[in-house]
Amino acid sequence: MIVSASPHVRRSLGKKRVMWEVIASLLPAAIFGVWYFGPAATLPQLSASIGGAVIAQGFVERLRHHPVTVMDGAPWVTVVILGMSLPPGLNPLIALAGGAIATGVVKAFITTSTGRSLLNPAMVARVLIVSEFLVPATTFTVDGVSTATPLASGSPPSYLDLFLGMRIGSIGETTAVLLLVGGGYLLWRGIIRWHLPVAYLVGVVATSLLLGRDPFFDLLTGASILTAFFIITDPTTSPATVPGRVGFGFATATIATFIRITTLFPTGEALAVVMGNFATPFIDRVVTNRVYGTRRRAGRASA
Amino acid sequence: MKLVRRHRNVPALEARKEATAGAATEPLSAPDVVAIPLRQHIGETCEPTVRAGDRVRIGDLIGESPAVVSANVHASVSGRVRDVGACPHPLGGDIGAVVIENDGNDEWTDLYVVPDPEGAGSDALRAAIRRAGVSGMAGAGFPAAVKLDPPAGSVIDTVIINAMEGEPYLSADHRTALEHADAVVDGARWIMRIVGAPYTVIAVESDKTDAATALERAAEAAGVSSVLEVRLMPRDYAAGAEKILVQSILGREIPGGGFPHDVGVVSQNVSTAVAISQAIRLGRPLTERVITVAGEGVQRPGNYLVRIGTSFDHVLEQVGTIGDIDRVIMGGPMMGIAQGDLSVPVIKPTTGILALSSTESRRVPEVACIHCAWCVEVCPIGLMPFFLVDVIRSGEPLTAEASHLFDCFECGLCDYVCPSNIPLVEVIRSGKSTISESRR
Ligand code: SF4
Ligand code: SF4
Numbered sequence: 001m002i003v004s005a006s007p008h009v010r011r012s013l014g015k016k017r018v019m020w021e022v023i024a025s026l027l028p029a030a031i032f033g034v035w036y037f038g039p040a041a042t043l044p045q046l047s048a049s050i051g052g053a054v055i056a057q058g059f060v061e062r063l064r065h066h067p068v069t070v071m072d073g074a075p076w077v078t079v080v081i082l083g084m085s086l087p088p089g090l091n092p093l094i095a096l097a098g099g100a101i102a103t104g105v106v107k108a109f110i111t112t113s114t115g116r117s118l119l120n121p122a123m124v125a126r127v128l129i130v131s132e133f134l135v136p137a138t139t140f141t142v143d144g145v146s147t148a149t150p151l152a153s154g155s156p157p158s159y160l161d162l163f164l165g166m167r168i169g170s171i172g173e174t175t176a177v178l179l180l181v182g183g184g185y186l187l188w189r190g191i192i193r194w195h196l197p198v199a200y201l202v203g204v205v206a207t208s209l210l211l212g213r214d215p216f217f218d219l220l221t222g223a224s225i226l227t228a229f230f231i232i233t234d235p236t237t238s239p240a241t242v243p244g245r246v247g248f249g250f251a252t253a254t255i256a257t258f259i260r261i262t263t264l265f266p267t268g269e270a271l272a273v274v275m276g277n278f279a280t281p282f283i284d285r286v287v288t289n290r291v292y293g294t295r296r297r298a299g300r301a302s303a
Numbered sequence: 304m305k306l307v308r309r310h311r312n313v314p315a316l317e318a319r320k321e322a323t324a325g326a327a328t329e330p331l332s333a334p335d336v337v338a339i340p341l342r343q344h345i346g347e348t349c350e351p352t353v354r355a356g357d358r359v360r361i362g363d364l365i366g367e368s369p370a371v372v373s374a375n376v377h378a379s380v381s382g383r384v385r386d387v388g389a390c391p392h393p394l395g396g397d398i399g400a401v402v403i404e405n406d407g408n409d410e411w412t413d414l415y416v417v418p419d420p421e422g423a424g425s426d427a428l429r430a431a432i433r434r435a436g437v438s439g440m441a442g443a444g445f446p447a448a449v450k451l452d453p454p455a456g457s458v459i460d461t462v463i464i465n466a467m468e469g470e471p472y473l474s475a476d477h478r479t480a481l482e483h484a485d486a487v488v489d490g491a492r493w494i495m496r497i498v499g500a501p502y503t504v505i506a507v508e509s510d511k512t513d514a515a516t517a518l519e520r521a522a523e524a525a526g527v528s529s530v531l532e533v534r535l536m537p538r539d540y541a542a543g544a545e546k547i548l549v550q551s552i553l554g555r556e557i558p559g560g561g562f563p564h565d566v567g568v569v570s571q572n573v574s575t576a577v578a579i580s581q582a583i584r585l586g587r588p589l590t591e592r593v594i595t596v597a598g599e600g601v602q603r604p605g606n607y608l609v610r611i612g613t614s615f616d617h618v619l620e621q622v623g624t625i626g627d628i629d630r631v632i633m634g635g636p637m638m639g640i641a642q643g644d645l646s647v648p649v650i651k652p653t654t655g656i657l658a659l660s661s662t663e664s665r666r667v668p669e670v671a672c673i674h675c676a677w678c679v680e681v682c683p684i685g686l687m688p689f690f691l692v693d694v695i696r697s698g699e700p701l702t703a704e705a706s707h708l709f710d711c712f713e714c715g716l717c718d719y720v721c722p723s724n725i726p727l728v729e730v731i732r733s734g735k736s737t738i739s740e741s742r743r
Binding site for chain 1 (some may be wrong): 314316317471537546549559629636637641643664667671672675676679686687689715721726729732
């Protein structure tokens with residue numbers, strides 16, 4: 001008989017299960033992207049970035065003697081999101097290098113003592129791909145990826161087209177409807193809670209209105225929906241308490257939307273999320289819950 | 304019946320009460336030998352008042368202590384004292400115990416009933432409760448007479464009778480509230496009298512409508528429905544914890560390290576209320592209690608009336624076991640204590656005995672924390688368990704004040720929801736003992 005500490009029961013929703021459910025909720029949007037942009041322009045990019053990131057992560061974890069987490073699903077969410085936020089038609093070698101370098105660098109240098117990444121590797125990769133390989137990425141931008149204003153194609157797409165995802169953009173970010181379905185599933189399962197996505201979407205609308213733009217258009221273009229439900233909800237790099245999350249979501253959205261609108265930089269969301277990530281450990285120290293029966297706050301507990 | 308709304312993010316625990324909640328309480332046959340520990344409560348261990356060879360009847364005093372915080376112990380069978388020695392304690396370690404051979408005659412002692420209880424003062428009533436050895440029948444087991452004696456100057460405006468049984472599997476309190484509603488209400492009346500409180504709230508989970516109805520009827524029959532309210536609470540595991548219950552019923556928080564009487568409340572568990580009623584009305588000492596016996600390893604799960612001092616072995620033998628048993632627990636699966644030695648006896652705070660299979664307990668290896676903060680969302684106290692665990696494991700020095708470790712009442716929710724299977728409670732407990740040791 002086992003004599004272990006209480007509790008003696010455990011919920012069946014374990015880490016692996018959670019991670020595969022998140023991936024499943026991303027799949028509809030990813031599949032749509034593959035269909036819409038064509039397998040030739042998407043599958044090599046997806047597999048190259050995913051492969052590069054997974055191998056790099058496993059390698060670095062082994063080197064640092066951290067537990068190798070590649071097989072419990074968690075890194076897969078990150079790398080799937082990374083793949084989905086790449087422009088279709090990107091040189092697969094760049095996708096591979098971007099995924100590998102970003103994940104490797106984050107896992108090697110930007111972690112807590114227990115091996116938790118402080119930055120979202122997918123977003124670091126996206127930023128890296130755009131700045132490091134500036135030429136192909138900006139060329140691509142001129143082709144119309146991810147810019148808020150659809151270029152060159154004559155009449156602007158209708159709201160319906162935007163909602164369905166019939167527009168230019170990264171592989172997995174265009175279809176608002178399928179992303180909402182996936183996000184709704186995660187909310188329903190209790191895997192994510194509503195505070196982060198809602199704060200993010202409110203932030204987008206507020207910024208858009210402030211800049212005198214059409215908020216619907218800004219919600220439905222770029223990576224707003226993907227970011228709200230799947231990127232800033234990354235548990236590892238977002239704050240732990242509800243007020244912390246609301247502030248984080250809102251601030252990230254504001255920065256992201258501002259960058260996206262006022263520059264032609266196609267990775268506004270990624271840059272903003274990475275900036276937000278830097279603030280997360282600080283937020284977690286400062287914005288904590290009040291402890292029952294006291295006026296004090298819970299917090300990092302060292303003397 | 305008023306319904307209190309849920310106010311926190313709490314996961315619905317799988318209740319797993321189907322097997323026992325509908326089953327009426329049955330007496331379990333008494334064993335040939337009982338071992339009755341001389342401490343079954345918080346406080347001082349009793350001195351034995353009998354010697355090997357003495358004849359005892361049910362209800363005879365066998366242990367008492369001059370200390371204020373203590374509770375008398377009584378024989379639960381009639382027969383001959385075999386030994387005054389030691390037995391393993393379900394809370395760990397060994398404890399002094401009186402071992403009695405049961406002669407099977409079930410002879411009772413001459414019960415002492417308070418003369419004219421209705422006219423008696425608080426002290427006389429408390430003395431009756433103390434004489435009967437009543438101590439908390441859920442949780443840690445605080446002596447009831449002490450709990451009903453708040454420090455001079457405290458004004459108690461509300462008595463809370465806790466019929467919440469959030470722990471999965473357990474339904475002994477549910478059955479007691481249903482089957483002994485009159486005694487619950489009577490116990491509540493005595494408690495109000497003793498502490499001078501004008502009002503009682505009996506807190507019942509909203510899905511136990513049968514018990515709630517029975518309690519309301521009993522209150523009407525006793526003519527106390529104007530001062531005694533049955534309140535339906537959300538079905539939520541943590542809602543029954545004393546701290547949370549006081550908060551959700553009265554909006555008051557028990558200060559850290561404080562007691563309910565600090566905020567004008569005295570609370571007792573429903574089974575304890577029944578024991579109080581029996582102590583005052585019948586002069587009957589606490590010698591038996593209802594426990595839930597359940598889990599996949601149990602052939603005939605149910606609620607059983609068991610003599611104090613009956614070994615777990617005897618109980619499990621009577622109800623039959625099946626299959627591989629992963630662990631045997633005293634109490635519920637969230638806060639109960641796994642037993643290594645089944646010769647441990649049933650004691651006053653034993654709410655149940657669970658024999659769980661490995662599929663039920665579902666312990667899986669720990670993986671790295673993903674910072675999902677589910678532990679933070681569910682903590683009823685507002686702690687950040689993953690932080691605590693990080694710090695404790697890093698070996699950084701801890702202070703009780705800064706860490707709030709002692710505000711954790713080890714409800715187990717953080718651990719239950721953690722997708723990475725981190726043994727949060729175990730680590731928090733080790734942090735607490737590190738601090739306690741460094742204080743010595
Ligand atoms: S629930 Fe577990 S995995 Fe999630 S933050 Fe808490 S300790 Fe970490
Ligand atoms: S065991 Fe302690 S830290 Fe964990 S949820 Fe319960 S009170 Fe909070």
